[in-house]
Amino acid sequence: MSIAGGVENAPARAEAVGARSIQIFTKNNNRWAGKPLDQNQIAKFFENSKTLGVDVFASHDCYLINLASPDTEILTKSRNAFLDEMDRADALKIPCLVFHPGAHTGSGEDTGLKKVAESIDYCVTQRPDSRVTLTMETTAGQGTSLGYKFEQIAKIIERSNYPEKLGVCVDTCHIFAAGYDITGKKGFNNVFELFDKIIGLKKLKMFHVNDSKKGLGSRVDRHEHIGKGFIGLEGFRSLVNDARFKKTPMILETPKGPDGAEDIVNLRVLAGLIGKKDRKQVNLTSNRRMLKC
Ligand SMILES: [Zn+2]
Secondary structure, eight states: OOOTTOGGGHHHHHHHHTOSEEEEOSSOTTSSOOOOOOHHHHHHHHHHHHHHTOEEEEEEOOTTOOTTOSSHHHHHHHHHHHHHHHHHHHHTTOSEEEEOOOBOTTSOHHHHHHHHHHHHHHHHHHOTTOOOEEEEEOOOOOTTBSOSSHHHHHHHHHHOSOGGGEEEEEEHHHHHHTTOOOSSHHHHHHHHHHHHHHTOGGGEEEEEEOEESSOTTOOOOOEEOTTSSSSHHHHHHHHHTOGGGTTSOEEEOOOOOTTOHHHHHHHHHHHHHSOHHHHTTSOOSTTSOOOOO
16 A cells, blocks of 8 residues: 555555555665654554554565675665664554565575575564564566575575564465466365465465466566456455455555555455355445545
């Protein structure tokens, strides 16, 4: 959800489109450094989330960070920027900090995975009091990025000295592009059985719910509106009706304009897939106002 004008504005945008759980950036996502959050802003953020009933479940780290980089200068910059991301999430009491494991940029997958685990351990030891769950996102595997196989995520967790600090975010578009076929019920069940066997469902903290503009195994990361891409409605029907994930936050990262109208459509499409028994629990957006952001 957009933080234009300040993080404190995100809850109202969520409320306007009928979202109850959101993810935000806590600073400009294309810059290394951000303006510090001030106390006034933080207080307003808490007040708005509470009064509007919006759960800001996750922050997403800045796109420049690469915790797997073999370049010492970039690695140091990345770790410091990641510590700042942890501090911001802690200040805002956001439970999960979502990050992509990183890209090995030529050093090789195994070396890259080792670097990520070392980076995580470094950051955790620098912030022993942090309460944020460092939540690794599954990736599409574009270029040299890591985390496109469940085994790679498992390896990072295994190699870290702080596995209890780590969680996983499954991005539906990314796992599909990485080759995990979730388009039908059977495929969906197989994929999450595999996830459970390799990583463990206990580690699954949240979903990024996106359709994919590119095909199965394309390893290209392009998000599409729900039901309009190669995953299609049946894959999402399995997801929203799976009892195991009933309380797992699901976050849209689908394309949208400044007024967020596309979010309303995507949320309605997803709500429409929920079986009759559970549908009355879903708070649709029909009586909500649209906010001009
Ligand atoms: Zn994502």
